[in-house]
Amino acid sequence: MARRLEAAPPAVRYVRRFGLFERVLHGFLMFSFLGLAATGLPLFFSEAPWAARQAHALGGFEVTSVLHRIFATIMISVFLVHLASVLRTLVGKKDYTILWGPSSMVPQPKDVADMFQHFRWFVGKGPRPLFDRYTYWEKFDYWAVFWGMAIIGGSGLLLWFPVFFSRVVPGWVFNVALLIHGEEALLAVGFIFTIHFFNGHLRPEKFPMDTVIFTGRVRESELRHERPAEFDRLARTGELEPLLEPPPSSGARTAGRIIGTTAVVIGLVLVVMIAYAMLA
Numbered sequence: 001m002a003r004r005l006e007a008a009p010p011a012v013r014y015v016r017r018f019g020l021f022e023r024v025l026h027g028f029l030m031f032s033f034l035g036l037a038a039t040g041l042p043l044f045f046s047e048a049p050w051a052a053r054q055a056h057a058l059g060g061f062e063v064t065s066v067l068h069r070i071f072a073t074i075m076i077s078v079f080l081v082h083l084a085s086v087l088r089t090l091v092g093k094k095d096y097t098i099l100w101g102p103s104s105m106v107p108q109p110k111d112v113a114d115m116f117q118h119f120r121w122f123v124g125k126g127p128r129p130l131f132d133r134y135t136y137w138e139k140f141d142y143w144a145v146f147w148g149m150a151i152i153g154g155s156g157l158l159l160w161f162p163v164f165f166s167r168v169v170p171g172w173v174f175n176v177a178l179l180i181h182g183e184e185a186l187l188a189v190g191f192i193f194t195i196h197f198f199n200g201h202l203r204p205e206k207f208p209m210d211t212v213i214f215t216g217r218v219r220e221s222e223l224r225h226e227r228p229a230e231f232d233r234l235a236r237t238g239e240l241e242p243l244l245e246p247p248p249s250s251g252a253r254t255a256g257r258i259i260g261t262t263a264v265v266i267g268l269v270l271v272v273m274i275a276y277a278m279l280a
Contacts (some may be wrong), residue, residue, distance in 0.1 A: 014217040015234075016243045021085070027076045029145075035071035037189045037270050045277045049225075078150050092135045102132040105143075111136040132229040133167055138198055142205050148188050155181035186274060193267030199267050201264055214256030215248035218279060221237060 018026075040053035042064055044082045057062045089095045098104050113129070117240050120126035127168045134142075155177035162174060201210050207224075224231045234240035248256075 012247060014245050014247050015221040015223050015240070016216060016219050016245050017212055017218045017223075020216070023213060025082060027259075028074060028214050030089065032075035032078065034066060034263060034266055036075065036185075037265070039068040039071060040182075041187055041189075041270060041273060043068060044179055048277055050273065050276070051101060053253060056059075069160060073155075074158075076149075076153060079145070079153075090153045102230065102231075103134075105134060107135075107136070107139050111139060128214055130229040130231070131227045133227065141171075141196055141199075144188075144191070148184070152181060152184045152188060155184070189267075190274060193271045197264055197267055206262070209257045209260045211248075211253055211256035211260065214259060215252050217245055220244070240257050254259040 010038045036045075038054075039058065042055040042058075043061070045051040046055070052061075056060045058064045058067060077157065086098065089098055099106055110132070114131060117126055117129040118136075136202070158169070158174060158177040159181060166174075200206065200213075201208070231240070234243065
Protein backbone atom coordinates (compact mmCIF):
# COMPACT_ATOMS: atom_id res chain seq x y z
CA MET A 1 0.00 0.00 0.00
CA ALA A 2 1.34 3.35 -0.92
CA ARG A 3 2.41 5.32 2.04
CA ARG A 4 0.05 8.20 2.64
CA LEU A 5 1.76 11.59 2.41
CA GLU A 6 1.09 13.80 5.38
CA ALA A 7 0.55 17.49 4.76
CA ALA A 8 3.37 19.65 6.03
CA PRO A 9 2.38 21.98 8.86
CA PRO A 10 1.91 25.57 7.72
CA ALA A 11 4.97 27.74 8.17
CA VAL A 12 4.85 30.22 11.02
CA ARG A 13 4.62 33.71 9.59
CA TYR A 14 6.24 36.74 11.17
CA VAL A 15 5.33 40.41 10.88
CA ARG A 16 7.92 43.20 10.94
CA ARG A 17 7.17 45.44 13.91
CA PHE A 18 10.37 47.46 14.39
CA GLY A 19 13.00 48.47 11.88
CA LEU A 20 16.75 48.42 12.39
CA PHE A 21 16.84 52.11 13.35
CA GLU A 22 14.33 51.70 16.19
CA ARG A 23 16.06 48.57 17.49
CA VAL A 24 19.53 50.10 17.48
CA LEU A 25 18.23 53.25 19.17
CA HIS A 26 16.47 51.20 21.84
CA GLY A 27 19.66 49.20 22.33
CA PHE A 28 21.69 52.31 23.06
CA LEU A 29 18.90 53.62 25.31
CA MET A 30 18.85 50.38 27.28
CA PHE A 31 22.66 50.26 27.51
CA SER A 32 22.93 53.85 28.71
CA PHE A 33 20.09 53.49 31.23
CA LEU A 34 21.64 50.38 32.76
CA GLY A 35 24.99 52.17 32.90
CA LEU A 36 23.49 55.24 34.52
CA ALA A 37 21.71 53.12 37.12
CA ALA A 38 24.77 51.00 37.90
CA THR A 39 27.02 54.06 38.30
CA GLY A 40 24.46 56.40 39.83
CA LEU A 41 23.41 54.21 42.74
CA PRO A 42 26.85 54.06 44.41
CA LEU A 43 27.17 57.82 43.98
CA PHE A 44 23.75 58.47 45.51
CA PHE A 45 24.29 56.04 48.42
CA SER A 46 28.01 56.83 48.71
CA GLU A 47 28.02 56.44 52.51
CA ALA A 48 26.76 52.85 52.39
CA PRO A 49 29.42 50.09 52.57
CA TRP A 50 28.03 48.27 49.54
CA ALA A 51 28.19 51.49 47.50
CA ALA A 52 31.88 51.88 48.27
CA ARG A 53 32.51 48.27 47.22
CA GLN A 54 30.59 48.73 43.97
CA ALA A 55 32.40 51.98 43.18
CA HIS A 56 35.73 50.30 43.97
CA ALA A 57 34.84 47.50 41.52
CA LEU A 58 34.33 50.15 38.85
CA GLY A 59 37.65 51.84 39.64
CA GLY A 60 36.71 54.16 42.49
CA PHE A 61 34.22 56.98 42.96
CA GLU A 62 36.07 59.29 40.57
CA VAL A 63 36.00 56.73 37.76
CA THR A 64 32.37 55.92 38.57
CA SER A 65 31.52 59.61 38.23
CA VAL A 66 33.25 59.78 34.84
CA LEU A 67 31.44 56.66 33.65
CA HIS A 68 28.14 58.16 34.80
CA ARG A 69 28.75 61.20 32.60
CA ILE A 70 29.69 58.99 29.64
CA PHE A 71 26.45 57.05 29.92
CA ALA A 72 24.57 60.34 30.29
CA THR A 73 26.14 61.58 27.05
CA ILE A 74 25.01 58.43 25.26
CA MET A 75 21.44 58.80 26.53
CA ILE A 76 21.25 62.48 25.60
CA SER A 77 22.56 61.61 22.13
CA VAL A 78 19.90 58.91 21.73
CA PHE A 79 17.22 61.40 22.76
CA LEU A 80 18.43 64.03 20.30
CA VAL A 81 18.64 61.48 17.46
CA HIS A 82 15.07 60.44 18.17
CA LEU A 83 13.88 64.07 18.17
CA ALA A 84 15.69 64.62 14.87
CA SER A 85 13.93 61.57 13.44
CA VAL A 86 10.53 62.89 14.56
CA LEU A 87 11.24 66.31 13.04
CA ARG A 88 12.41 64.68 9.81
CA THR A 89 9.14 62.76 9.61
CA LEU A 90 7.06 65.86 10.31
CA VAL A 91 8.96 68.49 8.33
CA GLY A 92 10.79 66.50 5.70
CA LYS A 93 8.26 63.79 4.87
CA LYS A 94 5.24 65.85 5.99
CA ASP A 95 3.85 62.73 7.63
CA TYR A 96 1.51 63.97 10.34
CA THR A 97 0.13 60.55 11.24
CA ILE A 98 2.70 60.34 14.05
CA LEU A 99 0.74 63.10 15.81
CA TRP A 100 -2.63 61.35 15.67
CA GLY A 101 -4.07 58.06 14.58
CA PRO A 102 -3.51 54.36 15.29
CA SER A 103 0.28 54.50 14.84
CA SER A 104 0.81 57.62 16.94
CA MET A 105 2.47 57.67 20.37
CA VAL A 106 0.32 60.66 21.33
CA PRO A 107 -2.29 59.65 23.96
CA GLN A 108 -5.83 59.63 22.56
CA PRO A 109 -9.36 59.10 23.93
CA LYS A 110 -9.17 55.42 22.92
CA ASP A 111 -6.21 54.94 25.26
CA VAL A 112 -8.26 56.18 28.23
CA ALA A 113 -11.13 53.89 27.26
CA ASP A 114 -8.73 50.96 26.78
CA MET A 115 -7.20 51.55 30.19
CA PHE A 116 -10.52 51.44 32.04
CA GLN A 117 -11.70 48.47 29.99
CA HIS A 118 -8.42 46.72 30.73
CA PHE A 119 -8.95 47.26 34.47
CA ARG A 120 -12.44 45.78 34.16
CA TRP A 121 -11.00 42.79 32.32
CA PHE A 122 -8.49 42.27 35.14
CA VAL A 123 -11.35 41.61 37.55
CA GLY A 124 -13.53 39.67 35.10
CA LYS A 125 -16.04 42.45 34.47
CA GLY A 126 -15.64 42.77 30.72
CA PRO A 127 -13.78 41.65 27.60
CA ARG A 128 -10.14 42.43 26.92
CA PRO A 129 -9.78 45.71 24.98
CA LEU A 130 -8.82 45.55 21.30
CA PHE A 131 -5.39 47.14 21.35
CA ASP A 132 -3.89 48.80 18.28
CA ARG A 133 -0.21 49.31 17.50
CA TYR A 134 0.65 50.94 20.83
CA THR A 135 -1.07 50.31 24.14
CA TYR A 136 -1.77 52.93 26.79
CA TRP A 137 1.08 51.66 29.02
CA GLU A 138 3.55 51.76 26.12
CA LYS A 139 2.64 55.39 25.49
CA PHE A 140 3.11 56.10 29.19
CA ASP A 141 6.61 54.56 29.01
CA TYR A 142 7.40 56.61 25.93
CA TRP A 143 6.44 59.97 27.43
CA ALA A 144 8.12 59.08 30.72
CA VAL A 145 11.40 59.35 28.82
CA PHE A 146 10.61 62.96 27.94
CA TRP A 147 9.80 63.68 31.58
CA GLY A 148 13.02 62.01 32.66
CA MET A 149 15.14 63.90 30.17
CA ALA A 150 13.62 67.19 31.30
CA ILE A 151 13.81 66.60 35.06
CA ILE A 152 16.68 64.16 35.55
CA GLY A 153 18.65 65.26 32.52
CA GLY A 154 18.15 68.96 33.20
CA SER A 155 19.18 68.71 36.85
CA GLY A 156 22.11 66.52 35.87
CA LEU A 157 23.42 69.12 33.45
CA LEU A 158 23.20 71.76 36.19
CA LEU A 159 25.34 69.57 38.45
CA TRP A 160 27.72 68.68 35.63
CA PHE A 161 28.44 72.29 34.63
CA PRO A 162 27.94 74.29 37.86
CA VAL A 163 30.33 77.11 36.91
CA PHE A 164 28.52 77.83 33.67
CA PHE A 165 25.00 77.68 35.13
CA SER A 166 25.97 79.67 38.23
CA ARG A 167 26.08 82.71 35.97
CA VAL A 168 22.36 82.52 35.32
CA VAL A 169 20.79 80.77 38.37
CA PRO A 170 21.13 81.38 42.12
CA GLY A 171 23.09 78.97 44.31
CA TRP A 172 20.09 77.38 45.99
CA VAL A 173 19.02 75.95 42.63
CA PHE A 174 21.95 73.52 42.73
CA ASN A 175 20.78 72.13 46.08
CA VAL A 176 17.33 71.57 44.63
CA ALA A 177 18.85 70.04 41.49
CA LEU A 178 20.89 67.59 43.57
CA LEU A 179 17.79 66.45 45.45
CA ILE A 180 15.63 66.19 42.34
CA HIS A 181 18.28 64.40 40.32
CA GLY A 182 18.74 61.62 42.86
CA GLU A 183 15.13 61.12 43.89
CA GLU A 184 13.71 61.20 40.36
CA ALA A 185 16.46 58.85 39.17
CA LEU A 186 15.53 56.36 41.90
CA LEU A 187 11.90 56.59 40.82
CA ALA A 188 12.85 56.01 37.18
CA VAL A 189 15.08 53.04 37.99
CA GLY A 190 12.41 51.47 40.19
CA PHE A 191 9.71 51.95 37.53
CA ILE A 192 11.76 50.65 34.59
CA PHE A 193 13.13 47.63 36.42
CA THR A 194 9.74 46.57 37.81
CA ILE A 195 6.73 47.85 35.85
CA HIS A 196 8.38 48.17 32.43
CA PHE A 197 10.25 44.87 32.70
CA PHE A 198 7.08 43.11 33.87
CA ASN A 199 4.99 44.46 31.00
CA GLY A 200 7.72 43.72 28.47
CA HIS A 201 9.08 40.38 29.62
CA LEU A 202 7.77 38.95 32.89
CA ARG A 203 3.99 38.83 32.43
CA PRO A 204 2.72 35.27 31.75
CA GLU A 205 2.20 35.58 27.99
CA LYS A 206 5.72 36.99 27.52
CA PHE A 207 7.75 35.13 30.14
CA PRO A 208 10.66 34.55 30.12
CA MET A 209 11.56 37.01 27.35
CA ASP A 210 9.94 39.02 24.56
CA THR A 211 12.56 39.30 21.82
CA VAL A 212 10.58 41.53 19.43
CA ILE A 213 12.65 44.64 20.23
CA PHE A 214 15.80 42.66 19.39
CA THR A 215 14.63 40.78 16.28
CA GLY A 216 12.08 43.36 15.12
CA ARG A 217 9.59 40.58 14.26
CA VAL A 218 6.52 39.16 15.95
CA ARG A 219 4.58 36.01 15.10
CA GLU A 220 1.45 36.72 13.05
CA SER A 221 -0.68 34.73 15.51
CA GLU A 222 0.76 36.72 18.41
CA LEU A 223 0.01 40.02 16.71
CA ARG A 224 -3.55 38.88 15.98
CA HIS A 225 -4.08 37.91 19.63
CA GLU A 226 -2.37 40.83 21.40
CA ARG A 227 -3.21 43.68 19.02
CA PRO A 228 -6.34 42.64 17.13
CA ALA A 229 -7.22 46.20 16.15
CA GLU A 230 -3.84 46.65 14.47
CA PHE A 231 -3.98 43.24 12.79
CA ASP A 232 -7.47 43.85 11.40
CA ARG A 233 -6.49 47.32 10.18
CA LEU A 234 -3.37 46.04 8.41
CA ALA A 235 -5.24 43.14 6.84
CA ARG A 236 -8.13 45.37 5.75
CA THR A 237 -5.89 48.00 4.11
CA GLY A 238 -3.54 45.49 2.48
CA GLU A 239 -0.58 46.64 4.58
CA LEU A 240 -0.06 43.28 6.25
CA GLU A 241 1.43 41.33 3.35
CA PRO A 242 4.36 43.74 2.74
CA LEU A 243 5.27 43.41 6.42
CA LEU A 244 5.51 39.62 6.36
CA GLU A 245 9.04 38.31 6.83
CA PRO A 246 10.72 34.96 7.43
CA PRO A 247 11.32 33.89 11.04
CA PRO A 248 14.32 35.46 12.75
CA SER A 249 17.42 33.30 12.80
CA SER A 250 18.15 31.15 15.82
CA GLY A 251 21.25 33.28 16.41
CA ALA A 252 19.20 36.48 16.51
CA ARG A 253 16.69 34.95 18.93
CA THR A 254 19.46 33.60 21.15
CA ALA A 255 21.26 36.96 21.18
CA GLY A 256 18.00 38.71 22.06
CA ARG A 257 17.35 36.31 24.93
CA ILE A 258 20.88 36.71 26.28
CA ILE A 259 20.83 40.52 26.07
CA GLY A 260 17.33 40.79 27.45
CA THR A 261 17.89 38.33 30.29
CA THR A 262 21.12 40.09 31.26
CA ALA A 263 19.32 43.44 31.38
CA VAL A 264 16.45 42.01 33.45
CA VAL A 265 18.81 40.36 35.93
CA ILE A 266 20.91 43.52 36.31
CA GLY A 267 17.77 45.60 36.74
CA LEU A 268 16.26 43.34 39.39
CA VAL A 269 19.56 43.25 41.31
CA LEU A 270 19.65 47.05 41.28
CA VAL A 271 16.06 47.20 42.55
CA VAL A 272 17.02 44.92 45.45
CA MET A 273 20.00 47.18 46.18
CA ILE A 274 17.72 50.24 46.22
CA ALA A 275 15.29 48.52 48.60
CA TYR A 276 18.15 47.44 50.86
CA ALA A 277 19.65 50.95 50.90
CA MET A 278 16.30 52.57 51.66
CA LEU A 279 15.42 50.14 54.48
CA ALA A 280 18.87 49.75 56.03
